[in-house]
């Protein structure tokens with residue numbers, strides 16, 4: 001038996017060759033895995049985009065009468081709530097309007113009756129959310145809606161600072177009003193209608209939140225406003241799961257700027273729609289996703305602003321500081 005001896009250099013180069021082949025196999029495997037992952041992620045995004053296009057432009061809106069023949073709208077005397085009240089009336093829904101100003105409530109209901117005549121009924125409830133306790137709000141809503149087939153609640157009433165300011169500059173009255181109107185009232189008005197919806201096993205709730213709490217990581221100089229809207233978003237998403245099986249569809253819409261007295265933006269454009277443009281889009285989404293942005297250009301803006309969050313927050317803060325200074329000048333403080 002003869003033993004073959006290989007020179008050490010040849011053995012080492014063979015080992016190196018084997019190692020390189022293994023490395024290459026691993027590399028190929030990693031490239032294949034990355035390609036597959038990329039493909040899956042691309043398909044996921046394309047699917048999400050296709051779903052969004054369908055929901056935004058093709059999907060049939062729900063028949064709101066299936067929820068009930070009456071809708072309760074808070075803050076119907078101006079801006080988005082006013083436009084939503086008219087939009088819902090145009091669909092033949094009867095309205096319970098909940099507002100703080102009797103004259104504005106009367107003007108809104110007269111205009112609705114003039115436009116829609118006897119096709120709809122309108123009731124009004126006077127409730128200043130900044131002054132009433134939660135229980136008083138719930139009792140007022142329950143009392144006014146007793147015996148009515150309430151299918152839809154729109155929690156729309158809301159306030160922000162008149163102009164941006166630092167937290168320590170928010171006086172006690174404004175602070176309490178924001179917490180009571182944006183947060184307390186949403187909870188207690190919902191409490192006022194939910195038992196009725198549960199009994200019927202059908203209903204829908206639309207909460208008007210804000211993009212400030214969803215697309216951006218921070219919203220300085222409107223801190224309390226954005227924080228109450230964050231509450232509204234998580235409140236809506238969570239409660240919607242609690243009552244899904246009970247037949248109640250709960251949704252939070254999170255618009256960006258709309259030309260209303262709250263924003264003091266009078267110029268309407270594609271990016272800053274009128275309340276009417278927004279409300280037309282808004283009602284098409286009622287009863288669908290738990291959270292959405294119904295106006296398509298808002299959804300696009302939100303996507304972009306979120307993608308460049310650091311820049312958006314930096315630029316937003318600069319803009320809000322400028323608005324604060326303008327507000328202080330108007331008030332004669334600067």
Ligand SMILES: NC(=O)c1ccc[n+]([C@@H]2O[C@H](COP(=O)([O-])OP(=O)(O)OC[C@H]3O[C@@H](n4cnc5c(N)ncnc54)[C@H](OP(=O)(O)O)[C@@H]3O)[C@@H](O)[C@H]2O)c1
Pocket residue numbers: 074075076077078079080081098099100101104127128129130131156157158159181208209210211254255256257258259260261262263
């Ligand atoms: N405009 C936007 O760019 C924008 C963007 C995102 C979200 N939102 C949200 O959309 C909702 C409506 O805003 P908007 O822009 O339409 O505001 P708006 O034009 O100022 O209207 C607000 C409505 O809420 C009512 N309201 C205010 N304080 C109240 C109180 N203490 N008790 C009862 N009702 C009260 C107002 O009544 P009066 O008529 O008596 O003042 C009015 O009907 C708010 O929740 C807001 O946060 C607005």
